Amino acid sequence: MSGEVSSDMDNSSTEPLQEKELSILCNKSVQYKVLEFIGEGTFGKVAKCVNLKANENTAMKILKDVNDYAIEVQMLEKLRKLDTEKNNLVGFVDNFIVDDKSCIAFECLDRSLYDLMEQREAPLTLNEIRPITRQLLVALNALKGIGILHADVKLDNVMLVNHQDEPFRVKLIDFGLAMPASEAREGMIAQPIAYQAPEVSLGLPISEAIDMWSLGCLLASLFLYQDIFIGESLYDVMNTVCCLLGQPQDHLLDAGKYTHQYFKRERCSPNSQWRLKTPEEAFLNLLQMLLNPDAEMRITPQQALEHSFVTMSHLADYAH
Structure with a gap:
């Protein structure tokens, strides 16, 4: 299904940790033996571990950023108000920081x-x-x-x-x-x-x-x-x-902070309406600025670098 359904987790294969990477993660009273990596993303890695005290498998999320760790733990603590089994939410088991590893342990799922x-x-x-x-x-x-x-x-x-x-x-x-x-x-x-x-x-x-x-x-x-x-x-x-569901209503487009990144307001009629911009429009607009006969009014390199045709990436790839 590669290329058809998006995924941000590199978990196409489950590979055992190398011998030198096998380790024990220790909380105050519990030791977790790392068995294998089962996923990796921008946040860090997920490892399958065994709780040596209870002899139970856990999924250990090992985060790169201690701030990300603190934010996630804060949210998980709020989830303790809920019955995770009844409400179909992952079970939060443990959290700790050891050496440079910020670890969150969850129930091991399929x-x-x-x-x-x-x-x-x-x-x-x-x-x-x-x-x-x-x-x-x-x-x-x-x-x-x-x-x-x-x-x-x-x-x-x-x-x-x-x-x-x-x-x-x-x-x-x-x-x-x-x-x-x-x-x-x-x-x-x-x-x-x-x-x-x-x-x-x-x-x-x-x-x-x-x-x-x-x-x-x-x-x-x-x-x-x-x-x-x-x-x-x-x-x-x-x-x-827009093609599948129709364009958002004008009152939403009027209120949107980023509407102008996607839409252009037609002003050729008393009842002006929004329409989706085209890449060609941005290109033609840049050409007009480059080909201005007045040298004083012609766009500069720095201005051109900030033009919407060049900076389409600001609309673009945002993945977790």
């Missing part, structure tokens, strides 16, 4: 929905999607109840618990980008490109509703066997959203 789709090489049926939908709605409803945005709902972050014994029982994982809804601010960046809600892209107020948009994208991916909103940049995704 595999992600992304991995499942890769292995099946086929979409899920509606009868398979239905229980997944219900469980994730329960999870998001629980998070909304305590005022938390997950902000990173995607195939990688939904894990099967034990697919052989409990088919399609899932849990929502990874609270590294989660935040209190009260702290969400319009204009802030959140969510991977393929799952990013229009209000995030446009710079509108943000609420728990962004997780529902991501859930819709996830369910569509399960059904279609590809991302529903495909593109290498936020502009591409916005273009696809």
Whole structure:
């Protein structure tokens, strides 16, 4: 499914740690023996460990950034208010810092929905999607109840618990980008490109509703066997959203901080309307500035470097 459904986790294979990398991670009273890496991302690595005291397997997230660690632990502590089993949320086991390693231990689960789709090489049926939908709605409803945005709902972050014994029982994982809804601010960046809600892209107020948009994208991916909103940049995704769902209403575009990155207001009529910009427009505008007959008015190299045709990357690749 490579190239069809996006993933930010490099977990295509599970490789044992090298002999020299085998280690023991020690909390105050518990030792965790690292068995193998089971995933890696920009945040750090995930290792399968065994709790030597309880003889139980755990998934150990080893973060590079101690600030990321502190933020995630803060969110996980808030989750202690919830019944994680009942609400289909990953179980938080332990956290500690040892040497230069910031470690968070979770219950050990089976595999992600992304991995499942890769292995099946086929979409899920509606009868398979239905229980997944219900469980994730329960999870998001629980998070909304305590005022938390997950902000990173995607195939990688939904894990099967034990697919052989409990088919399609899932849990929502990874609270590294989660935040209190009260702290969400319009204009802030959140969510991977393929799952990013229009209000995030446009710079509108943000609420728990962004997780529902991501859930819709996830369910569509399960059904279609590809991302529903495909593109290498936020502009591409916005273009696809407009093609499939229609352009966001003018009152949203009027209020968006970033609307002008994607849309242009037509002023040729009394009732001017927004329309999606085209890459050709940006290019032609740059040419006009380069080819200005007045040398004093001609665009400078520095100004040209900041022109929207050159800086399309500011619309672009945002991945977790």
